[in-house]
Amino acid sequence: MITPELQILLSTAISIGVIHTLTGPDHYVPFVVMAKSKGWTLKKTSSVTLMCGLGHVSSSIIIGIIGIIFGVGLSKIEFLESQRGDIAGWLFIIIGALYLIFGITKRITHQKPHTHKLPKFLTRKNSDRKISPWSLFLIFVFGPCEVLVPMLMYPAAHENSTAILLVSVTFSIATLLTMLAVVLPLSFLTVKIPFKNIHKYSNVLVGITLLTCGISIIFLGL
Template sequence: MNTTFFASVAATGFAVAFLHAALPTHWLPFVLVGRAQRWTTGRTLGVTLLAGLGHVGLTILLGLAVVAAGLVAQPHLGDSFHWIVGGLMAAIGVFYLVRGRHRHATMDGTRKFASDKAAITALVVLLTLSPCEAFLPYYLAGMEHGVVGFVVLSAVLMTATAAGMLVFTGLSLAGFNRLGLERLEQYEELILGAALIVIGAAVAFLKT
């Protein structure tokens, strides 16, 4: 896989991670809990970022496991490995298209917690245990770039997730009314599925 193609994988991965982070489940609970707890904007954004780090951290650990499994399998698969990776990404994309809607854990954001510590813990745990599984296939797609590829993709995931969560949390706190993103949630899996199918086909047919 050449550098130009890897750049396209990273760019698509950024779009997928940002889209995932733009879903209301990734920022609306922080806005609602922050208001209930009477947090400042800075504190609400800080808690949002903390939860985002947990969310990304678990995804990176899962990505490391995916890459480790790929490294074990690659010597046995030889030149067919990129076909299998591409096919796997496309299959996951089809799964997203068929499933139609991603199921997230939800929280009653109107609840006022007994303490700020309890509120922060609940928010962080909620998001940490809901990793961005749609990004995991991108680690396989970039595996041939080794440690550098893994670090770059992890940085892309971190940047896109933090940007999405902080931007939409900040806009909501500033008075924007959910920005119509409930519609985005309805089409999330269709968009993610299509992106995975396209990248999967590229990995399978355009590897150089």
């Protein structure tokens, strides 16, 4: 039975999931830029976005469940989530810097994507299919949903385990759908914008984007 309190929590989960995503450009800008610069299809863009989104919400849900089961104080959970947020921010910066350095170096030396001088794992084909999506996934797994545990999961624990599951799933669906609702239209629009030889600068563009996201998180608190 869904109590009035649980109804409020579920409504709040939807609202927070949407607002949490929309107010965090790091939830969608990297996917749009990477999709455009590396020529991803909308299908691949959707898959990568969902994969990263699932990693993003699942990590916080797991931490929240562990905290509830073992009676960990909310302040300790919030501290842990804060630390994870810093890790995610620095991962944005480090991975972005690597993309930027590699992109600039490749342009300076006039190396083409498939030249034999590049290690196999750094060729464009392998980078597009493996390195780029997984680098984003790594960042999003460490990226916390700061509001999920204190505002939804711990209050739901006063109801029952079903309430915890319901608010977690509701928040997750709201977050994932909002990510897709922003990423896909923007990605579709960027297809219409001509960028000549954008693939030559793909790593530079991705690097600048990830660096900007990381700086915004670490130094601006976004």
